[in-house]
Amino acid sequence: MADKNPFPGENNTGHVWDDNIRELRNPIPRWWMIGFWISLAWWVAYGILYPMIPMGESWSKGVLGWSMVGEYQEGLEQVEKVRAKYEEQIAGLSAEEILADEGLTAYTVASSRVLFGDYCAACHGSGGQGGDIFPVLADDDWLYGGSVATIQQTITNGRRGMMIGHGSMLSEQEIATLASLVADWDGASEEARTLYQSKGCFGCHGADGKGIQALGSANLTDAVWRFSDLDPVASATYTITHGVNDPNQPKTREAVMPAFNERLSENEIKKLAVYVYKLGGGQ
Structure with missing residues (x-):
């Protein structure tokens, strides 16, 4: 290739591409070499001053004794x-x-x-x-x-509060009625309120449905939902049926702090x- 060099007398390697792109033999600029040797010296100095070189399961500590820890x-x-x-x-x-x-x-x-x-x-x-x-x-x-x-x-x-599941104690209609009461306390029917009292729900949640803090029972009259607020009726139905932390209910809600x-x-x-x-x- 060098014998066919189209640029005779030029200090190049003879490698030419696309007719005029070639590799020259010019020396590296002095400023670049100075920077290279300075960086090499800095690398050596750093290795002496600071931890750097792996040594089996340890490493060189450096004369300054510095560490990130x-x-x-x-x-x-x-x-x-x-x-x-x-x-x-x-x-x-x-x-x-x-x-x-x-x-x-x-x-x-x-x-x-x-x-x-x-x-x-x-x-x-x-x-x-x-x-x-x-x-x-x-x-x-x-x-x-x-x-x-x-x-x-x-x-x-x-x-670790507990509400027993009432799925085996109440009919589906009774659970649905009570769920509607929980979902809309103020707008609930008289039938739902009567059922709430007759089934003893007030024993934990209070006659006014506002809960009893000594028992950790929920306030049923607000719009705050412990488990879900996407479908209050469905959420209340599930909780009434399966309870919360009820060891006798495989599908019970789990709520433990x-x-x-x-x-x-x-x-x-x-x-x-x-x-x-x-x-x-x-x-």
Whole structure:
């Protein structure tokens, strides 16, 4: 190919494409070589100063002794030093007393976001909006009460309410009548209200249908649905038939809030209680 080089005397390799595109033998620019050698020197220096080279199950530590874990721990110590004075105050106060201090409340809410994200958001949503089978924490509808003390108790010990399934005790028509009452309390027929009383539903949900917080029974008169609001009648029918946490009903609803007293410290639970209370639904 070099014998047929159409550019004789030019410093090229003899490789020509499309008549005039060729590979030249020009030396690499001096500035590029200087940059190359500087970068090579920097690579060697970095390997001496910092951890870099794998060595079996370990690695070279570097003469500076720096590590990402060490830098993280130093930063964490700085953060904990700033937070220490607030954490010490929280340890000596109740959740109610924390809420009475505006500055301490602001710190507690800000410092509990990660806690809520780690332990609560998977079920209740990042903003407490709840899910298909998990309660909303940002409204004012509470089965057991929305005081900060009650919320703290719930987080500590968990909750496991129970409603027995009535599928074998009530006829399909009776269940349908009661479901219509639950779906539209104010517009329900007198027949539905009479059936509610005669079947003893008031024993758990109260004569006015507003629920009994000591029992954790649902308020049947509002438009808040624990399991589904797409079809209130169908949802109520299913719950009346199969119950909630009924061990004798294979198709029962499952609604369990786990206890966190063995996973979180007393301070962490207290802070989470304040955080949930301040989501907007505490009362």
